[in-house]
Amino acid sequence: MCGGALVVEGSPSVSERMRRILAAAAPGLQLAAASTQAEARFMLAAQAFSFVLVGMDGPDGGGAALIRQVRRDHPHIDVIAMSETDDDRLVGAAIAAGAVGYVLTEADDAELAFLLRSIERGGAPVDSRIARRILGLFAASAQPKPIAIQQPVPASPAEGKPLLSPRELKVLRLIAQGWSNQQIAEAVSLSVNTIEFHAKNIYRKLSVKSRTQAVHQARQQGLFN
Numbered sequence: 001m002c003g004g005a006l007v008v009e010g011s012p013s014v015s016e017r018m019r020r021i022l023a024a025a026a027p028g029l030q031l032a033a034a035s036t037q038a039e040a041r042f043m044l045a046a047q048a049f050s051f052v053l054v055g056m057d058g059p060d061g062g063g064a065a066l067i068r069q070v071r072r073d074h075p076h077i078d079v080i081a082m083s084e085t086d087d088d089r090l091v092g093a094a095i096a097a098g099a100v101g102y103v104l105t106e107a108d109d110a111e112l113a114f115l116l117r118s119i120e121r122g123g124a125p126v127d128s129r130i131a132r133r134i135l136g137l138f139a140a141s142a143q144p145k146p147i148a149i150q151q152p153v154p155a156s157p158a159e160g161k162p163l164l165s166p167r168e169l170k171v172l173r174l175i176a177q178g179w180s181n182q183q184i185a186e187a188v189s190l191s192v193n194t195i196e197f198h199a200k201n202i203y204r205k206l207s208v209k210s211r212t213q214a215v216h217q218a219r220q221q222g223l224f225n
Contacts (some may be wrong), residue, residue: 004020004029004048005030005054010055017109057083063094079100081103104129175215
């Protein structure tokens with residue numbers, strides 16, 4: 001993980017725990033903490049960060065407003081939301097505000113460290129339970145579409161070739177099921193680095209920055225049909 005990380009959390013115990021996990025996962029990472037959104041805004045204006053962890057169920061009204069501001073004023077900073085449980089309201093608010101990941105603090109230290117380490121590889125840490133929730137939210141909000149005959153993979157107008165390769169499409173289908181990169185690698189007998197390479201290509205081709213956005217965009221384009 002390059003750059004610094006800011007943990008925005010009203011609970012001192014949760015804040016200290018997340019900083020401890022980050023310090024162990026990425027030795028040398030510059031860490032800072034803010035207990036309120038006002039304090040976080042001040043620190044974001046004064047210091048450079050590569051990503052921010054935002055507590056969604058904090059004492060000053062939740063983190064969605066802060067996430068929106070960071071995405072608007074500091075678009076180079078990745079924002080990962082966090083909460084104790086997978087509450088639909090909090091998850092929906094975080095994703096709508098622009099969070100590229102979502103972790104649950106009820107998970108154990110090892111699981112959180114595994115998810116957060118994906119940031120340095122360009123990944124987006126999303127708890128598997130959250131991934132399932134997000135897919136449910138997308139399905140519930142999807143609008144009916146006219147029935148049409150479609151190719152298995154839409155073709156790129158510029159090149160006349162499939163937008164995603166068969167391997168990339170298979171990886172994306174497993175991502176949509178909430179599988180981690182490690183689980184996908186084991187399932188298809190490839191290295192984790194190779195799966196991450198495919199994931200980055202998927203993000204680039206779909207013009208997105210996270211797993212959740214990739215799944216949403218793929219559904220919008222009919223890639224799973």
